[in-house]
Amino acid sequence: MSTIFDLAARLLAYQAGRAIPTRRSSALMADPIPAFAIAPIRMVAEQVVYALAYGGPDDKPEIVLTWNPLDRDAGFLEPFAAALDRYLSDCVTAGEMPRVWLAHTAALEVIELLGHRYRTNRSVGPELQRMGAQCRLLAEETTFAGQQIVAVAGSLLAGHVATGQSPSEDLHLGALLAWIDPPAGTAVVDAAAQAALAPAAAMLARAADDRVEQLRARVASGRLREPAARVEAEAIIRAELLREWNLLVQARRAFWTLGLTQGPELTKLSAESFKRVAWQIDRNYGSPARPRSLAQRLDELTYAQELAAYADVADDPIVRATALSAGRVLDATIINRDQPRRGFQPCTLTLETCQQVLRVRAGTQLQLRGARVVGRITEVRELNAGQSVQLTLVITTGVRNPQLPAPGQRTDWMEPEPADLRYQKRQVYERMAASADTRVMGDTLPPARPQPADDDLATIARRLRR
Amino acid sequence: MNAQPYLDARRRSDAAQREVLRRTLEEREPLVIVASPPGAGKTYLVESVIAVAVHHLGLRVAVVAPRAEQTYDLMRRLVVNFDPMPITALMSAHRQLPDDLLQTQRILVCNDATALPGVAGVTIATADKLLFAVTKITQSFDLLICDEAYQLTFATLAPLFELAPSALLVGDPGQLPPLITVDTERFETARYRIHWPAPRELLRRFPQLDVVRLPASRRLPQDTVNLVQPAFYRQLPFSSAAAPAERRLQLDAATQGDTIDRALDMLADGATLVGVLLPPAEFGLEHVDDELAETMAAIAARLLARQPRWEGVRQLSAGDIGAIDAHVASGAAVRRSLRLYNVPTDACVVETPELWQGQERPLMVVKHTLSGQRQIDAFGLEPGRWCVMLSRHQIGCVIVGRDGVGDVLAEHRHDCGARPIGSVDAAWEGWRAHQAIWSQLEAQGRLLRIAQG
Numbered sequence: 001m002s003t004i005f006d007l008a009a010r011l012l013a014y015q016a017g018r019a020i021p022t023r024r025s026s027a028l029m030a031d032p033i034p035a036f037a038i039a040p041i042r043m044v045a046e047q048v049v050y051a052l053a054y055g056g057p058d059d060k061p062e063i064v065l066t067w068n069p070l071d072r073d074a075g076f077l078e079p080f081a082a083a084l085d086r087y088l089s090d091c092v093t094a095g096e097m098p099r100v101w102l103a104h105t106a107a108l109e110v111i112e113l114l115g116h117r118y119r120t121n122r123s124v125g126p127e128l129q130r131m132g133a134q135c136r137l138l139a140e141e142t143t144f145a146g147q148q149i150v151a152v153a154g155s156l157l158a159g160h161v162a163t164g165q166s167p168s169e170d171l172h173l174g175a176l177l178a179w180i181d182p183p184a185g186t187a188v189v190d191a192a193a194q195a196a197l198a199p200a201a202a203m204l205a206r207a208a209d210d211r212v213e214q215l216r217a218r219v220a221s222g223r224l225r226e227p228a229a230r231v232e233a234e235a236i237i238r239a240e241l242l243r244e245w246n247l248l249v250q251a252r253r254a255f256w257t258l259g260l261t262q263g264p265e266l267t268k269l270s271a272e273s274f275k276r277v278a279w280q281i282d283r284n285y286g287s288p289a290r291p292r293s294l295a296q297r298l299d300e301l302t303y304a305q306e307l308a309a310y311a312d313v314a315d316d317p318i319v320r321a322t323a324l325s326a327g328r329v330l331d332a333t334i335i336n337r338d339q340p341r342r343g344f345q346p347c348t349l350t351l352e353t354c355q356q357v358l359r360v361r362a363g364t365q366l367q368l369r370g371a372r373v374v375g376r377i378t379e380v381r382e383l384n385a386g387q388s389v390q391l392t393l394v395i396t397t398g399v400r401n402p403q404l405p406a407p408g409q410r411t412d413w414m415e416p417e418p419a420d421l422r423y424q425k426r427q428v429y430e431r432m433a434a435s436a437d438t439r440v441m442g443d444t445l446p447p448a449r450p451q452p453a454d455d456d457l458a459t460i461a462r463r464l465r466r
Numbered sequence: 467m468n469a470q471p472y473l474d475a476r477r478r479s480d481a482a483q484r485e486v487l488r489r490t491l492e493e494r495e496p497l498v499i500v501a502s503p504p505g506a507g508k509t510y511l512v513e514s515v516i517a518v519a520v521h522h523l524g525l526r527v528a529v530v531a532p533r534a535e536q537t538y539d540l541m542r543r544l545v546v547n548f549d550p551m552p553i554t555a556l557m558s559a560h561r562q563l564p565d566d567l568l569q570t571q572r573i574l575v576c577n578d579a580t581a582l583p584g585v586a587g588v589t590i591a592t593a594d595k596l597l598f599a600v601t602k603i604t605q606s607f608d609l610l611i612c613d614e615a616y617q618l619t620f621a622t623l624a625p626l627f628e629l630a631p632s633a634l635l636v637g638d639p640g641q642l643p644p645l646i647t648v649d650t651e652r653f654e655t656a657r658y659r660i661h662w663p664a665p666r667e668l669l670r671r672f673p674q675l676d677v678v679r680l681p682a683s684r685r686l687p688q689d690t691v692n693l694v695q696p697a698f699y700r701q702l703p704f705s706s707a708a709a710p711a712e713r714r715l716q717l718d719a720a721t722q723g724d725t726i727d728r729a730l731d732m733l734a735d736g737a738t739l740v741g742v743l744l745p746p747a748e749f750g751l752e753h754v755d756d757e758l759a760e761t762m763a764a765i766a767a768r769l770l771a772r773q774p775r776w777e778g779v780r781q782l783s784a785g786d787i788g789a790i791d792a793h794v795a796s797g798a799a800v801r802r803s804l805r806l807y808n809v810p811t812d813a814c815v816v817e818t819p820e821l822w823q824g825q826e827r828p829l830m831v832v833k834h835t836l837s838g839q840r841q842i843d844a845f846g847l848e849p850g851r852w853c854v855m856l857s858r859h860q861i862g863c864v865i866v867g868r869d870g871v872g873d874v875l876a877e878h879r880h881d882c883g884a885r886p887i888g889s890v891d892a893a894w895e896g897w898r899a900h901q902a903i904w905s906q907l908e909a910q911g912r913l914l915r916i917a918q919g
Contacts, residue, residue: 003841143652226707287652294653295621296659301648327795357754359794362816386802396560420600428600428625435628440495445672449631453523457487458480460522461514465547 005322006162014164017188019179020428023160025262025316026309027268029097029148037085037101037201037252039245040110040202043069044209047113052080052236053245057101057252061245061411067233068216074124075113081131092281097148097274100138103248104154104173106201112139119284133284141277144301148266148273153251154200160258165192173200173247180254200247208236228276263315269308274299291440294431299422307419313414314369322410327359330366330413331393334405347395349375351413354388366393367416368405373398374416386400475682475707482680483511489678490515490609490634499615499665500636500678503695503704504857505685505826508636512613513543515634516588524586525608527635528629530593532617532644536824537590538564540613544588545570552587556595558798566744579603579877593622600625614824617643617665623664635665640698640857641823642850643892654886670888682707685826685860689738693906697899698853708860710736714777715829715861717769725916726761726768731864732912733829739903740862741913746870754796755838755868756803761829761916762789762866763803766814769829776828776861784813788827790855792818792845793834800833820855830859836866836900842878847896856903864906869915872908876903 013020037057041050051065062083066076091098102108114137119129135264141147154173163170163179170176174195182188199205212233218224288297312319313329323329332351338348360366364377379392393413398404405411438446453460489495497844502508512529519525531537541563544553550572550914555563567573569582576582579599582589591599593612610630612623616637622644627633643663650661659667669675669825681704683691688706697706715734721727725742732740744761766787776784789804791797800816832855835846845851856863880894907913 143649145648169475289657291621291624291658291660294656294658295624298619298621298646298648298650298653298661302646305648325800338721357795358798361794361798380798382802382805386806424598428597431601432625432628437624437627439627439633439668440624443671444497445675447633450492451492451523453492456484457491457518457522458484458514461487461518464514464517464549466520466549 002322002326006167009162010164010166013162013179017164018182019161019163019176021160021258021260021318021395023318024158024261026258026266027146027159027264027312027316028151028255029155029266030262031057031151031256032091032097032099034087035099036084037100037106037245037248038084038111039103039241039248040114041065041204041244042110042113042202044203046070047117049077049110049114050204051241053241054080054083057249062244063238063241065234065237065241067212067230067237068214072123072455074118074128077118077131078125078127081127084132084134085127088277088281093212097270098277099151101151101153101248101252103152103244103251104171104200104202105152106203107244107248108139108142108150108152110202115139120286129284134281137277137280141273144273144276144304146269146272146304146311147276148270149277151252151255153248153255156255157251160255160260163192164188169196172196173251174198177250177254178248180258185343198243200244202244202465204237204240208240212236212380255422259314263311265311265314269311273353274305285398290433292433295429296422296426298424303418303420303422304340309417310417320369320414323414323434324355324412325357327355327413329369330358330360330391331355332409332411332413334411337389337405337407339399343400345395345399347399347404349393349395351391351393351411352383352388353391354415360391365416366413367395368398368403369412369414371398371401371403373401373404394419469709471705472707475705476684478681479507479684479707482678483507483514484842486511486634486678487515487518488634489914491519491525493910494632496632497668497672497675498632498634498678499668499675500634500680501638501639501665501701501702502636502680503683503686503691503699504638504853505683505860506704507637507684508613508680509540509543509719511823512540512611512634512636513547515609515611516544517548517551517898518589518793519609520586521549526584526605527588527609527611528596528607528626529588529590529611529613529617530596530623530672531590531613532593533783534561534592535742535821536590536614538567539824541567541573541590545572552583552585554583554587554589556582556589556591556599561898572600593618593626596629597622597625599628603629606630608632612636612664613781614638615665616641617644617823618664619646620658620664620667621660624660624889635668637663637665639663639665639702640850640853642820642848642854643681651886651889654889664684671686679704681705683857684708686857687713687738689736690857690859690863693739693903694853694856695904698849712778713738713861715750716775716777718773718775719771719774722768726765726915727772729864729914730769730772730805732914733864733913734825737908737910737912738859739856739864739865739912741834741907743867743869743913743915745916745918746868754793754799757832758800758866758868759791759796760803760806760836762800762833763807765831765864765866766804767807767809774829774910782828784810786828787814788822788825788830788858789814789816789818790822790830790832790858791816791856792833792861795817819851822858823854826858826860828861829865830855831911832856832863832865834865834871836871836874839874842874842897844893847893847900849892849896849899852896852899852903871900872904875904 039053048069053061055061118132158170175192178192178195215229215233219229288294332353336350367374374397375393375395381390554574577600607630610633612635615635684707691706729740799809
């Protein structure tokens with residue numbers, strides 16, 4: 001979103017006293033049945049987890065917790081590990097896309113932490129290692145643009161609405177929700193400020209954290225018996241966890257009640273997401289490290305990004321309008337269609353547009369929105385002293401397509417759907433790995449193979465010139 | 467004026483070219499990297515290596531470049547500058563050679579990598595085309611040459627190494643890096659920086675490799691080199707091989723005496739980089755600034771109206787003036803304005819820096835990448851983009867922008883967050899380069915301001 005558009009939307013939201021949508025279509029496919037939700041609580045300033053609430057987002061959550069995560073006993077996580085594995089494996093086996101809901105990016109960081117901590121941890125059993133692998137897989141999936149498996153409610157909402165507060169204030173899910181569904185009788189700014197007093201960061205509130213810490217210290221110094229301390233600490237943690245869970249449930253509901261449409265291109269994004277997760281669900285892959293795997297990962301990320309950008313413009317009229325104002329979409333009327341034999345090449349369209357900002361030039365490829373009709377601009381001419389522009393577009397794909405536009409028709413053109421060349425590239429990288437050229441993989445260069453020349457080569461080069 | 471420094475620069479340049487020929491074709495080193503400043507004769511060097519390898523040594527050579535136009539340019543030069551040699555253009559079936567190359571009938575077009583000729587000769591392709599052909603090529607080459615190698619990632623170039631035991635990589639380290647649209651931070655800590663420009667990654671991995679540095683620019687006047695070299699090429703000292711007397715602009719027609727004319731007069735007086743600034747915009751102008759586009763067109767039109775002459779060389783026309791705008795959309799606005807001034811836009815080309823790479827014109831008009839911005843973004847700060855824009859001219863360049871760039875640079879707060887060790891902070895490098903150029907222009911009185919209204 002451009003800065004001006006974002007600013008204008010925020011001003012409108014401020015004026016309206018509530019968030020306004022910045023998209024009409026959802027960037028997320030509808031939830032599969034069942035979906036899975038996870039709300040974690042971690043220890044402040046430590047890389048350990050206190051508790052997890054999990055289960056169906058419409059159901060009462062299951063809870064696992066420990067009041068003293070510093071004792072390194074991870075056994076309490078086993079029921080969660082089993083539930084997560086069952087959910088993901090069942091989905092993949094059934095060919096259904098899984099969907100895991102998290103409240104905010106802080107929760108995602110905890111999932112990433114679980115992955116990092118347990119994936120290869122030899123001090124835990126295979127169940128927790130598998131949980132670690134699956135958590136890592138989920139965290140990794142979020143690095144792919146347009147992914148459909150992990151729904152981070154806060155990020156999703158911020159990507160679909162504009163509030164009257166700053167982007168950094170939007171990072172607090174409670175404050176963001178206050179703008180989306182302002183409570184009656186309170187100014188929305190006050191409601192958001194009030195909501196922001198409670199943490200929405202997968203952590204205990206300050207007072208709760210202090211109390212749990214105090215209880216642990218007292219038990220450690222022998223001033224308090226453990227059972228009593230444990231009961232109180234667990235009650236505190238449970239209450240805090242349920243607050244996080246409720247925030248997640250509320251955010252998910254808020255997202256679906258935005259009433260956004262589901263664009264057709266979402267199915268491609270879902271298929272991509274499912275393929276990635278299904279392929280890795282039983283493979284405990286680490287981060288790519290070799291040139292081949294690194295190059296493949298870069299290709300995957302790039303393709304995901306291009307496909308997501310394409311889907312956004314194709315599916316959403318507001319995104320498309322923004323792209324149009326930046327010249328990335330062309331709104332043009334067909335002036336002429338030159339196709340000597342109907343259904344065959346060559347086919348040349350003449351388009352005319354009065355659009356103020358154009359981002360096309362000779363060589364630009366364009367696709368007709370909603371159809372597999374693709375062409376390449378060969379000429380851009382200005383008419384009426386720059387009041388309008390005429391473009392010549394040679395159709396390269398879709399000359400038989402019934403949606404090939406006719407003269408007089410008003411059309412939207414956009415950047416074409418990205419070509420998927422990953423399979424061909426994978427073959428190239430496999431070949432590269434097999435050849436093991438030391439310039440690619442080695443630490444030292446192979447030796448030179450001198451072939452002395454009789455004469456000075458620079459002199460020969462000069463002589464060879466005309 | 468003493469021409470000796472310029473003759474010395476040319477001699478040093480010739481010596482560097484001789485070294486490349488020796489190490490590539492006599493020593494047959496597995497990897498030779500040539501770092502070149504703008505206009506130092508990269509393509510001339512590549513041509514020479516190809517000609518000697520094919521004509522004199524009977525080798526099979528593969529040449530890649532990032533873009534198809536760059537490969538066509540090389541083919542043209544081989545056809546024009548040398549006796550016929552077997553040249554094969556490996557290209558997709560949906561592409562066609564430009565008409566002028568087809569008419570020479572000296573280039574064999576090959577769409578199928580399995581059918582490449584097995585005899586001595588040169589095969590020219592885009593890097594992407596050769597990449598996809600790797601699995602089909604059955605007979606290896608003797609030498610792989612990569613032109614504009616700093617525009618290719620290691621991921622693109624690495625699979626090509628197996629095609630030849632020797633590789634020559636020629637490129638300009640100061641220009642635009644390969645276009646990568648995804649966040650690459652996670653790749654910065656990997657053992658192999660596959661997203662880096664190929665020569666940079668190879669030099670990181672093989673630091674003992676002796677890089678050949680071309681020491682002189684035949685394009686840029688020394689006045690420009692004095693500004694551009696310290697800003698963008700701290701690791702690559704170079705000078706100009708063009709004496710000021712060879713790059714003199716004469717304006718024959720009378721002046722109107724306004725700010726634009728004063729800027730043009732400065733060019734004629736030997737200042738090769740000057741700025742014309744409009745008052746700051748009331749609102750941040752994200753991309754398209756019609757008033758600025760109109761000013762750029764007015765400068766090009768005024769240049770033509772004043773009958774410019776490259777002293778001792780030729781009268782200059784619209785085709786000798788180029789314009790650069792970093793955004794396609796605002797470039798279109800410049801083109802529109804040029805037409806209103808009756809400047810033919812098929813001759814006076816307006817393009818983005820990406821498409822200007824490898825090209826030059828006697829005179830350039832460029833839009834400052836930070837013009838009109840209230841907050842600087844990474845795109846505007848990219849040093850390679852600004853470097854390309856300031857290094858296309860042979861005689862002089864007028865920078866056009868909104869005033870206030872200096873303030874925006876001064877107020878910029880750099881994100882000094884944690885970064886992987888060894889990663890290049892392009893935004894910081896860009897800020898530094900912008901700051902250096904702007905402060906020099908300001909200090910030397912080269913920024914001329916058009917009054918409000």
